[in-house]
Amino acid sequence: MRIVPVPCLKDNYAYxxxxxxxxxxxxxxxxAPVLDAAAxxxxxxxxxWLTHHHWDHVGGxxxxxxxxxxxxxxxxxTDAEKAKVPKVTKKVEDGQTVTxxxxxxxxxxxxxxxxGAISYVIEDAVFTGDTLFAAGCGRVFEGTMEMMHDSLQKLAALPPETRVFFGHEYTASNLKFAAHAEPDNEAVKARAGSLVTPSTPSTIGDELATNPFMRAKDAAxxxxRRTGKDNFKG
Ligand SMILES: [Zn+2]
Incomplete structure (x- = not known):
C-alpha cells in the first residue's frame, strides 16, 4: 500500500x-486535483472513503x-443522511471493516x-479527517466536548508508530496554540522548530507528545483548551 496526499482547495488534503x-x-x-493525481x-x-459530511471533504x-x-x-x-453527502453506497459503523x-x-x-465522523485505519495508517490534526483537533460543531475528548482518546490508543493522515494543513498555527497551552513542553518547541510544510503525515506518537487536545488530562x-483555541489569536 502507498499513500499519496493530494492538496485541494486552500489547505485541504485528499489522499x-x-x-x-x-x-x-x-x-x-x-x-480535478484528485483525478489528475489518479491519472x-x-x-x-x-x-x-468519506470521514464526515462537510462540503470541503465531499465536494468532489x-x-x-x-x-x-x-x-x-x-x-x-449519521453523516450519510446529511444532504451534502451525495450517493453513499456503503454505510459503516464503529468497529466494522470496509473492504x-x-x-x-x-x-x-x-x-x-x-x-457521524469516522476514521479509517489501514495497516499502519489512519485517516482522521477533521477529528485529529497535527498538534490540533477539529472544532466541536455537532457533538459534546466529552464526545470529542473520548474520540481523541480512542485514536490515542492506536500504536504510536501509526501514521496520521489529517484533513487540513493547520499545523503551524496549531503549534502556536500548543506552545501557549503547554509553555514548558519541549517536544512542542522542537516540533515547531523543525516544521516542514506540507506536514502530513504525523504519527500518533508525535501527537501524544505535542497535541494539547489529545494530551488533555480529562474532558474538562x-x-x-478547545474553547481557548476557538478564541486564540496567536
Ligand atoms: Zn469538517
Whole structure:
C-alpha cells in the first residue's frame, strides 16, 4: 500500500490509498486535483472513503463518480443522511471493516466535529479527517466536548508508530496554540522548530507528545483548551 496526499482547495488534503492499480480516495473536496493525481499515478478509483459530511471533504464525489461510475462511496450512517453527502453506497459503523478491492480499513467512530465522523485505519495508517490534526483537533460543531475528548482518546490508543493522515494543513498555527497551552513542553518547541510544510503525515506518537487536545488530562481540560483555541489569536 502507498499513500499519496493530494492538496485541494486552500489547505485541504485528499489522499489516494493505492494498491497496484487500485485506489481509494479519502475526502475529495474537489474532483480535478484528485483525478489528475489518479491519472499521474496510473490508478483507477474504486472507492471514496468519506470521514464526515462537510462540503470541503465531499465536494468532489460527484465529479469523481462521473469519471469512475462504479466507485463505492463510504460514510457513517449519521453523516450519510446529511444532504451534502451525495450517493453513499456503503454505510459503516464503529468497529466494522470496509473492504474495497485489495484494501481493507477498520472504522473508528469519533463523534464530536460531526456526529457521524469516522476514521479509517489501514495497516499502519489512519485517516482522521477533521477529528485529529497535527498538534490540533477539529472544532466541536455537532457533538459534546466529552464526545470529542473520548474520540481523541480512542485514536490515542492506536500504536504510536501509526501514521496520521489529517484533513487540513493547520499545523503551524496549531503549534502556536500548543506552545501557549503547554509553555514548558519541549517536544512542542522542537516540533515547531523543525516544521516542514506540507506536514502530513504525523504519527500518533508525535501527537501524544505535542497535541494539547489529545494530551488533555480529562474532558474538562479538553473543553477548556478547545474553547481557548476557538478564541486564540496567536
Ligand atoms: Zn469538517
Amino acid at each position: 489516494l490509498v493505492i494498491d497496484g492499480t487500485y485506489a481509494a480516495v479519502v475526502d475529495p473536496s474537489e474532483p 499521474r499515478e496510473g490508478v483507477d478509483i474504486g472507492a471514496i 464525489v460527484e465529479g469523481i463518480l462521473q469519471m469512475h461510475p462504479g466507485a463505492e462511496v463510504v460514510a457513517h450512517p 474495497t478491492g485489495p484494501l481493507t480499513a477498520k472504522i473508528i467512530h469519533n463523534p464530536g466535529h460531526t456526529l 481540560q479538553f473543553a477548556e
